[in-house]
Amino acid sequence: RAKKRGKSCYQFFTTDINTAATEQLALENLLREALARKEFQLYYQPIIDLESGAIVSVEALIRWLDPQLGLISPDTFIPLAEETGLILPLGEWVLLTACTQASIWNQCNPYPIRIAINLSAHQLEQADFSERVSKILKKTALLPHHLELELTESMLINRMESSLKTLNTLKKMGCRLSLDDFGTGYSSLAYLKRFPIDTVKIDRSFVQDISIDPDDAAITTAVTTMAHSLKRKVIAEGVETREHVDFLNKINVDEAQGYFISHPLPASDLSQLLKERRYLYHDDSLRF
Numbered sequence: 564r565a566k567k568r569g570k571s572c573y574q575f576f577t578t579d580i581n582t583a584a585t586e587q588l589a590l591e592n593l594l595r596e597a598l599a600r601k602e603f604q605l606y607y608q609p610i611i612d613l614e615s616g617a618i619v620s621v622e623a624l625i626r627w628l629d630p631q632l633g634l635i636s637p638d639t640f641i642p643l644a645e646e647t648g649l650i651l652p653l654g655e656w657v658l659l660t661a662c663t664q665a666s667i668w669n670q671c672n673p674y675p676i677r678i679a680i681n682l683s684a685h686q687l688e689q690a691d692f693s694e695r696v697s698k699i700l701k702k703t704a705l706l707p708h709h710l711e712l713e714l715t716e717s718m719l720i721n722r723m724e725s726s727l728k729t730l731n732t733l734k735k736m737g738c739r740l741s742l743d744d745f746g747t748g749y750s751s752l753a754y755l756k757r758f759p760i761d762t763v764k765i766d767r768s769f770v771q772d773i774s775i776d777p778d779d780a781a782i783t784t785a786v787t788t789m790a791h792s793l794k795r796k797v798i799a800e801g802v803e804t805r806e807h808v809d810f811l812n813k814i815n816v817d818e819a820q821g822y823f824i825s826h827p828l829p830a831s832d833l834s835q836l837l838k839e840r841r842y843l844y845h846d847d848s849l850r851f
């Protein structure tokens with residue numbers, strides 16, 4: 564590449580770091596253009612009530628469909644979107660799109676579902692964040708208690724005061740709050756005490772081995788018992804086998820999400836699922 568640019572010799576000394584920086588800049592520009600071109604899509608993953616098997620909630624998961632690169636996972640571009648500030652318009656688009664979709668589902672579905680949306684720290688730090696959410700709820704006619712905002716422990720470490728104020732306002736509005744990836748951060752019980760969290764989502768790294776690793780089984784059981792005594796609900800992430808479902812049911816975990824139940828799906832597939840098949844895991848043949 565340097566050769567084509569002519570005689571400026573120093574370009575031959577392009578280091579890996581330079582290459583990385585160049586690639587980062589290119590990706591950042593791609594991201595900016597993608598936002599303008601509306602190349603993002605939301606996939607929706609069902610969350611079931613473990614007792615009945617009914618879909619009670621759906622998590623919105625963003626995908627970037629680049630014409631050349633194909634489907635790009637959020638783990639690649641969300642960190643970059645956060646660094647560049649693009650997460651604010653992107654996050655706003657996710658909120659509006661997911662709430663609009665959930666409101667449509669709840670209008671045609673006799674059993675209302677919740678929509679779970681992942682937030683970034685930057686969104687929560689916006690002074691007017693709760694007002695933005697309120698406006699979106701009004702615009703989409705989604706009931707506040709059908710919106711579940713997913714936070715992570717790392718979001719709550721800094722700027723405790725302002726975040727707490729925003730979260731309390733959202734809570735007063737009737738929104739639900741959940742703590743995502745529980746167990747991967749500091750897992751400080753103080754978070755549950757200090758923040759108005761309704762639900763703990765046990766990270767899939769614990770769920771993965773619950774049927775074979777006694778430590779993971781013990782941790783999952785202890786977290787569930789602890790959350791229940793604090794009157795919080797528990798969702799297990801990354802449920803991949805029948806054994807997972809059986810164990811989680813035995814220890815009274817409330818809800819489950821994972822490939823055993825369903826992969827994340829485009830909106831139209833989920834509409835079909837909501838229309839036809841509400842009880843996903845009781846019959847293995849109904850799995851997606």
Ligand code: C2E
Nearest residue numbers: 624625636637638641657681682683801802803820821822
């Ligand atoms: P997350 O919020 O913890 O979402 C769960 C992730 O686990 C999703 O990955 C989902 O596809 C995957 N997953 C679900 N079931 C299983 C399973 O049984 N096994 C395994 N191995 N994986 C499973 P995805 O969609 O790639 O998203 C990754 C992360 O990107 C999310 O983790 C979330 O932190 C972030 N993210 C996704 N969408 C958004 C968004 O709209 N805004 C923000 N700020 N972050 C988002």
Ligand code: MG
Nearest residue numbers: 622681713743
């Ligand atoms: Mg999540």
Ligand code: MG
Nearest residue numbers: 743744764800
């Ligand atoms: Mg998670």
Ligand code: MG
Nearest residue numbers: 715743744766
């Ligand atoms: Mg995660």
